[in-house]
Amino acid sequence: MKFIDEAKIQVIAGDGGNGIISFCREKYRPFGGPSGGDGGKGGSIWAIADRNVNTLIEYSFSRQKKAKNGENGRSNACHGKNAKDIFLRMPIGTLIINYKTGKNIAELVRDKQTILLANGGKGGKGNIHFKSSINRVPYKKSNGVKGEHKELKLELKILADVGLLGRPNSGKSTFISAVSNARPKIGNYPFTTLNPNLGVVNINYNNFTIADIPGLIKGSSYGAGLGIQFLRHLQRTKLLLHIIDVSLFKNKINLIQEINEITQELKNYNVSLFKKPRWIILNKIDILSEKEKIKYLENFVDYFKSKNKIFKISALTHTGCSELIFEIFNYLSKLTS
Incomplete structure (x- = not known):
């Protein structure tokens, strides 16, 4: 449909x-x-x-x-x-x-x-x-x-506890399919996700919901890519997860600049969305060698650890996903207690 x-x-x-x-x-x-x-x-x-x-x-x-x-x-x-x-x-x-x-x-x-x-x-x-x-x-x-x-x-506007954002092909759809009952389309090409997806995560006889939206790129607020029309679905969330493809480090792309670009798109769209709690999720760490992890990830974590929570996962192999889900659950539980 x-x-x-x-x-x-x-x-x-x-x-x-x-x-x-x-x-x-x-x-x-x-x-x-x-x-x-x-x-x-x-x-x-x-x-x-x-x-x-x-x-x-x-x-x-x-x-x-x-x-x-x-x-x-x-x-x-x-x-x-x-x-x-x-x-x-x-x-x-x-x-x-x-x-x-x-x-x-x-x-x-x-x-x-x-x-x-x-x-x-x-x-x-x-x-x-x-x-x-x-x-x-x-x-x-x-x-x-x-x-x-x-x-x-x-x-x-989708009602979800957690919202996913990031560039196309960063692994958002793979992540939501790995941790929830959602089964979005997954492909090795940009803008695989064309519509928002909603998944339910079950944990400790409780559950919370995650919303995945099409990827953002620089200039989305001006209509680039699929634009920012789907960002409204993240406005009611309590927490944002910024998924990053760390394999792009191999191409020497400045991911710190990339994060700032996506952050600016949020700010251009809605200040309240920009101010929401946002965690950095470094995805696809299974692709990197140990030397690359040490060379790039440590410096990256040091740069952001004072501003955001940092998690290293592989949505494909499920590495680190359970730990992240428990952290999200504990965070949401504190908000409602």
């Missing part, structure tokens, strides 16, 4: 039914008086968070959601039928925005959370309500109220 994390929709609530003018005409009630009933309420439109829905793909094809109008009132003081409400199932983590004003309406952050998007119009009153001591035969009624009509923008 294609991953869709943005959509624009119209929600049109139903109009209220009109009240009617009617008079009782029964054989043994010659002066029965007014009997016009009220109109029914128009259908409202609600958003409901559903943990079984993962994308906004439904709303990229069906962009207008319209509820039915309430029925008009009936004679003999009968009330018109209320229209049924419509419930739109959306993924947990969906942000609902008023498209015209840009104002946030709501965020769906828990399963079964329900938000009113467009209120159905109230039904009009029949002439039975306008009877008085001086007006026994009222020829007056009211029409139903129009239902609300809104244009909305939907943005999906």
